[in-house]
Amino acid sequence: MRIRTKLAMLFTAITAAILLLFAVSIYLSYADYREDAYYKRLKQQALTKLRLLLEAKVEPAVLNVIYQNSPNALFQEEVAVYDSRFQLVYHDDRQGDFVKETPGFLHSIQHHQEVQFEQRGRQVVGFPYQFQGKTYLVTAAAYDEVGLSKLENLRITLIIAFLLGLVIVALLSRLVARQLLKPISTVVRQASEITATNLDRRVEEGNGRDELAELAITFNQMLDRLEHSFDAQKQFVSNVSHELRTPLAAIAGELELASNKPRTTSEYQQVIMRTLRDARRLTHLSNGLLDLAKASYDASEISFRELRLDELLMEARGQLLHQHPEYRITIVFEQEIEDDHLISANGNAYLLRVAFSNLMENGCKFSPDQHCTVTVKSLSDLCRLSFIDEGIGISDEDLPHVFTAFYRGQNRTYADGNGIGLSLTLRIISLHQGCISVKTEPGQRTIFEVELPHLKSPL
Incomplete structure (x- = not known):
C-alpha cells in the first residue's frame, strides 16, 4: 500500500472517530436532557392536577371528563392519587390503567420521596405530596x-451528517495527501534520472525548511559524497595506471634490448640491475597501494589496542634502517615520561609503523646527510611527535598539495618516489x-608534527 493511501486512510479514520464521538456525545446528551425535562414536566402536570383536585375542590368526575376529551388523550399524562393508606383518591383512566400501583410501588414512593423509571416506552414518576396534614x-x-x-x-440527522462528512473527509484527505507528497514524487522522479554518468545533477530541495526539504x-x-568518491576513484585509477606504466615500460624496454642480440656478461648484469630497480619500484608502489587501501577502511573494521608510541617508533626505525643502512635516525625524548599511559595510544600497530616509517x-630521503x-x-x-630534517624544504607552491595522493612537486628531481607516502x-x-601538520623553510628544513591522543592513567 502506498504512503499516500495510508495517510488518506489514517486521516479519514481519525476524523471519522472524532466525528462519531462528537455525534454520539450530542445524541446522548440530548437524550438525557429530554428524559430529565420530561420527568419534570410529568411532575409539574401531576402537581397542577393535584392542586385542582385538593385546593380548588374540582370534582374528580370533571377532571376525568377533561382528560377523556383531551385532543391527544392517547399520549397525555395519566395521573393517579392515593392517600397514605393506599386508597385511590383519583385516577384519570381506571379502565386503561397503564401503571399498576401496587402496594409495594406505593410503599417505595412513601419512603423514597420520588421514584422515576420507564415502563414499555412510557416515563413514570411517583412522589408524595403534603396537604393539610395529610400525605398523598x-x-x-x-x-x-x-x-x-x-x-x-x-439521530437520523447525525447519521446522515456523519456519513456525508466521512465522504468529504475521505476525498479531501486523499487530495491533501497527494499534495503533501508531491515533493517526494518529484524527488523520486529526479533521482531515477541520476546515473553514474550524470552525478552532477541534484534533486529539488523545495522550501528548505520542512522534513521533505531535509530529505x-x-x-x-x-550525491555530493558519491560524486567526490567517483572523481577520486577515477583520479586514483588514472594515477595508478600512470605510475605502473612507467616501470613496466622500462622493464619491457630493457628486456627487449637485451634480447635483440647477444651481449657480454657485464651488459647483461647492467640490464638485470636496471630491471631489478624497476621491479623494486613496482613492489614499493604496490605495497603503498595496499597500505593506502587498508587505511581507507572503516575504523570499525580495523583492530585497535593499547600501544606504546616509543616502541612503535623504535620498530619503524629498525625496519627502515634494515632497508636503507645509509640512513640515520635519531629519536629524542624532550621529557622524562614515567607514566606508561602518557606515551601510549589506542591504535593499530601495523598502520602506525607504516606512518612513522614514511x-x-x-x-x-630529502636531507643531504x-x-x-x-x-x-x-x-x-x-x-606530539615531530619528524625534523635539515633538507631542501618544500616550496610555497607545493605546500598545499603535500598530502595529495600521487602528487610530486619540485623535489621529484631530488629523490625517487610515487607520491603515496604522505x-x-x-x-x-x-x-x-x-x-x-607541516612547517617548512624552503632550502633549510621541514618539520612534520603528529599529534595523537594518549591513554590517560586510570584514577
Missing part, C-alpha cells in the same frame, strides 16, 4: 411523543583520531 401519593405516566420524535430526527538536502549531500624515510630527528613530547591530553600517513593519523 401521586403517580404520573406518559409517552413523550414530541421529545422522542425530535430525538429520532436528531532532499540529505540526498543531495549523499615520515622517517621522507626526512632522510640522510638524517632525520624524531622528538617525542607528552602533553596533557596528547603525544597521503597514506594522513589517512592513518586521521583514522587514529589524530592530526598532522
